[in-house]
Amino acid sequence: MSIDFGRVEFDTSNPEPRCPCILLLDTSGSMSGPPIQALNAGLQTFKDELNKDSLAMLRVEIAIITFGPVAVKQDFVTAGQFAAPTLGTTGDTPMGEAINLALDKITARKQLYKQKGISFYRPWVFLITDGSPTDEWQTAARRVHDAESQKKVSFFAVGVAGADMSTLAQIASRQPLNLDGLKFREMFEWLSTSLSSISRSKPNEEVPLQTPLGWGKA
C-alpha cells in the first residue's frame, strides 16, 4: 500500500487575503491645473505598477475618496479591476468629513471580510492634500490617533506645496511628508511597491517601508 499523491486534491475555494488601501485625495479648487494633471498621471502609474505584480492584483484592494465635496469616486475593487479615474477639481477642503468617511469604510470593509471568512492585512489610508481643512477636523484627528494606536489602520499624510503641514502633523500619528514638487508618479510607485510587499508578508513579518526617496521628505 502506498499513497497515490496524484489523487490528493486542493481546496480552490479559499479567497486570497486582502490588503485594503483608501486613497483620500484633495480635489479642491487649489489643486487645479498642473497639480491635478500630475495626480491623475500618478494614479495611472499606480495602476500600471500594481498590474506588474500578479499577487498584488488579487490581494490589494483600492478605494478612492475625493474632497470636496466628499465623494466616493471608487469603491473597493481589487487592483486587477481598478481603473485609474480622471479627477477634476472643485469646491473647498472638507478634510475632516473625508477622513471620517474613510475610517467608516475601513470598519465596514473589515466586517465584510470577517463575514466572508477572508483574511486581511492592516488597512492603509493615504491622504494627499495641498490645503488646510475647511471643516471641523479635530474629531477625525482623534479617530486617526485611536485607530493607529490600536493598530486598526496605517494612516499616511502627504502635503503638496501649500499644504498646512502643522495641521497635518496633528491629524496623522506618523510624520506627514512633503511631496517634492509634483512627483506623484514616484510617490505612487513607492505606494505600489509598499502594498505589494505587505500583501505577501508572512506572520509577524515587519515590512520595512522604503524611505520615500525621490519624492518626499519629512
Added chain:
Amino acid sequence: MTWQVIGSSVQGSGHVPTSTPCQDAHVYRVRKDYAVAVVADGLGSAGQSEKGAQLAVETALEELDKALLTMTPAAPEGWTETLKAAFDLARQELESVAERSGLPLREYGTTLITLVLTSDWIAIGHLGDGAVVILGDGDAVETISAPQHGEYANEVIPLTALDALASVRFTVRQQKTKAAALLTDGLQSLSINSATNEPYVPFFAPFFAAICGVIDTADTSEQLTQFLLSERICERTDDDKTLVVLGNVASPSPCERHETTAPN
C-alpha cells in the same frame, strides 16, 4: 495498538531565491501505548526562527515522551497539565538559547503544535497558525484544532510572545482516533476552508487511507517530500510547509510491518 507516522518539512519556493532556510520543523515518536508528533513554523520575521522551531519541537517531544513513559493521564486536566509543561519547557529553552546567543528572544519566534494519540485519548496543545485534522472512529474527517491568528493575516502569537503560554489552546478528548494530520500555515489554504475551518476532505483522504494500512514509512515520507516540492503545490503556496500524518494500523502484526521490508 500500532502507530505509523510519516512526515516532511520543505522550504517554500518563495524562500529559495532569498536563501532563507526552511523555518518549519517537525518530530515524532511512536511508543507501544502512544504516538507523539510536534510541528513548528518559525516566523519569517525572526532571524533565528529555524533554530527556534527546531529547538521547540525537540524540547516539547522529549518532555512529553518523558512524562508519558512515567504515567498516562487518566483525565483531561492531567493531559492539559502535561501538554502545558511541554510548552513551558520549550519556551524556557528558547529563553536560554536567546540569552546565550545575546540575541532578543523574538529572534527565535515560532508557532508550536503538539499532538498525543493513545488508544482512547487525543490531546493537542496549539499556539499560532497551522492545524490538526483527524479521521475519527466513525470515519468523519474533522478539524479538531483550527488555525489561531490575530486580526490580520500576518499576525500570530509566537512562543516567544509575552502572553504565549496563556494563549496556548488545549483540546483533549477521550475518543478513538484512526488517523491525524498536523500541518503548518503553508498548506492551510490548500486543505482548510478559511471561512469555516472545515477540512477539505479530498486533500486528506488519500493520506488517511494509506496510513491506516501498512506502508513503508521512510519511503513514503520521502515521497511526501517530493510531493510538497512539486510544481502542483508550489504554484499555489510559496511558504515553507510541513505535513505529519499519524495512523492507527488496522491489523497490527509487528513482523509484517517491519519498516525495511514493508511491501509497497
